[in-house]
Amino acid sequence: MTSLPALPTAKKLGLVIDLDVCVGCHACVVNCKEWNTGGYGAALSDQRPYGADVSGAWLNRVHSFEVMPEGGEIIGEVGEARIVHFPKSCLHCADAPCVTVCPTGASYKRTEDGIVLVDEEKCIGCGLCAWSCPYGAREMDLAAGVMKKCTLCIDRIYNETLEEVDRQPACVRTCPANARHFGDLGDPSSSVSIMVAERGGIDLMPEQGTRPVNKYLPPRPRTPLAESAHQLAKGEDTSGATGFFAWLDGMLDRI
């Protein structure tokens, strides 16, 4: 059971996350928690929710990083650095180390669509799968004593009682910026695969050998600050003014 599927799964359901678009609003984080606390498996418990050191199990979190380009210029008080908001949830890896380390068979990867799941009836809460995951995709539910992880909203995507538009993971459905996309990354003609091909989608930590299904679209190149600074300097030169502005320029000079 905890062996990975013998052959690569044909269908690879997963997410594509556009780092150029994410504004870091955490709506996906909140909707993920909201949906999954009432859906598949044990509720996502919180510890001391009204105390000083709140903690709890979440399946999706948004980190924010500062990226400083090589030789990035500092213009005035503004650095060349840019902030990238970085949502992170289970990547449903093809070579998921969390599956093979599981001693009970609770952790498994589905052959039909590649989704990595935990059978909470079998999980003993040893935590080894969380140790084996380099991405921190798994968090223990301390109240239920079982491991929780992103299910790709398996109780939404195949749920025919929902309207078709809602048969998407909660994080994707709720993203107000449309930074998250859901689809079959095993199908090269799917919209997500095309997006990955066009934008040069990347794997996180490829050196860990996990072959993640989820892809991240890197932020698009940005105009260097130096060019904008050049524009600012131009603002002092009024020699190019014509018509009404030339007259106003002259009048203001004379006063």
Place this chain on the structure above:
Amino acid sequence: MHPAASIIAFTVLSGVGYGLAAVLGLGLLDPTAIATKVAHISALALISVGLLSSTLHLGNPQRAWRAFSQWRSSWLSREGGLSVLAFLPLIVSAWFCVIEGRYLAPIGLVGSVLSLATVFCTSMIYTSLKSVQAWHTRLTPVCYLLFALAGGTLLGGMFGAAGGGSVTVVLVFALVLLIAAWAAKIAWLRNLDSLNPLSTPESATGLGAIGRVRLFERPHVTENYLTNEMGFRVARKHSAKLRKLALLLGGLLPGALVFLVLAALLAGAGTGATAVLALAAAVFSHIVGMLSERWLFFAEARHAVMNYYGG
């Protein structure tokens, strides 16, 4: 990595217990002596206490039996299965020694092999994790096996000195194994100190193509399961002191005591109460040293996920 007391106690106690069981399986101690009978029971007790303490960190220990099922892929499952399997020859050996005062070579040797195989599986649980680079080296199982055998021969030497048997042989083994174990451990520590991180914030975010990546904000202001479990940091000055303490108590002091007892034995002295007390002190010191060594094994290891948490 968070150094959980239950796992440290488990790996140290069951390590020493399996080491002692492996030594007893060789039949070097006199099976009719009371001390050897106590040794058999001690080995089983150490292993059992270790295994029981390992279940303390489980979220649902009542389902622990399920952990025997996935031996094809999981080192944790293999360890669980072998630990139970090893009990069979160990209990039979203990029975023959305690009740009948006999040593049965075939069952004893099977017990030795299964004991060491269990320790090997324990070490492979850690070794197999690519996400914790410090552990992901062949030196990890070497250290675990040698430390288990060193502790086992030390204990075996103590019981031998109290009861009877080839004490000199066991003590020579103890000295050699202590030196070998610490040589392996020092190589392991050198490997740890010289590691180039396999994963970096740049590779973790895939943003390395743009430039240098630094955590700006964590996803939340308080700690979570991941930072509690994997974000443990130990101050460099403390780890340096603890390493020295581990070497002193776990290696140098017991080694010196064994050497003194060996010298006295070779000089023709008998195995009196002084020898037993000196070896008991060596065993105690070694176990305290191993607790420190095992604490550092966890505390000094950095998990790849910390690339997302600025740690």
